[in-house]
Amino acid sequence: MTTYRIIQAGESRSFPAPHAFQEKADEQGAARVFIGEDAGAALAQAGELAACPFVAVELGQECLGDHTGESGGREGSNVVGFARFRLGRADPTALVELVRQPQTRDSAVAAARSAFEAAGLKVAVCGDFPGRIVDRLIRPYLNAALRRLDEKLASAEDMDKTLCLGLGYPEGPISLMERTGLAEHHDVTQALYVALGQEAYAPARRAQVAKARQGR
Numbered sequence: 001m002t003t004y005r006i007i008q009a010g011e012s013r014s015f016p017a018p019h020a021f022q023e024k025a026d027e028q029g030a031a032r033v034f035i036g037e038d039a040g041a042a043l044a045q046a047g048e049l050a051a052c053p054f055v056a057v058e059l060g061q062e063c064l065g066d067h068t069g070e071s072g073g074r075e076g077s078n079v080v081g082f083a084r085f086r087l088g089r090a091d092p093t094a095l096v097e098l099v100r101q102p103q104t105r106d107s108a109v110a111a112a113r114s115a116f117e118a119a120g121l122k123v124a125v126c127g128d129f130p131g132r133i134v135d136r137l138i139r140p141y142l143n144a145a146l147r148r149l150d151e152k153l154a155s156a157e158d159m160d161k162t163l164c165l166g167l168g169y170p171e172g173p174i175s176l177m178e179r180t181g182l183a184e185h186h187d188v189t190q191a192l193y194v195a196l197g198q199e200a201y202a203p204a205r206r207a208q209v210a211k212a213r214q215g216r
Contacts, residue, residue: 001118002053002111003029007046010036014058014084014092021119031111034058040067043079054108054115055079056098061135061191064099064128076103080112084121085134088180096121097132130195131188139189139201145173146204182210 006025012035015022025033031054034042039058044067049055055078057067064081081099086092096116100109113123126133145163149156160172177185186207193201203211 001114002031004031004033004054004115005029006033006035007042008035009038009042012036012058013060013086014082014096016092019119021116021121024119031055031115043067050078052078054112056082056112059083059099059132061131061188061195063130064101068101073102076101076105078105078108080104080108081128082112082116083132085132087176088184090180094120094122095134096123097134098123098125099128100125101128131192135188135192139185139192142173142177142185143189143200143202143204143207146177146206149174150205182207183214186211
């Protein structure tokens, strides 16, 4: 497995607490992993990294291209993006979404995947677009559930019960958002709505209210 060095740049959503991935890092590692809310800025200031087997930069909802640039579909190098999926205030899951550009080196993707998997994480590789795979899939569904609640389709308890018993979901959408944070849901959906312009991502009213109350 390729050794890697971690550069911490602010608070990390992917690794808010110690994890085996951090424990396996090596100060003399050949690859570089930029972690934290300012990971992109740290990457920009890091100097020449072309010789690294891979360079990984933690992403929020932004594209990897925001940090590496784009060039008519020819973009790509040894740099990959990553985000460990975390729903609101909940603990991060074992899923790491690894982001590649059209011409990202296959060897860099393979080396980064191996490093994350060696720490017990599960990797899904995706193309470079605003938002992560899970957010792109689940946020419209959560918005729809909030809107049906406003329309009084059913009570929150009965909506959750219907989806849990009818579709086998482990937790209903209203309970899930109350547990993990409606304001946090607002932030993700707002970022996706601005980036994509699709109505399904526009924050539902209840998420907007939660965000407004958070700021008081």
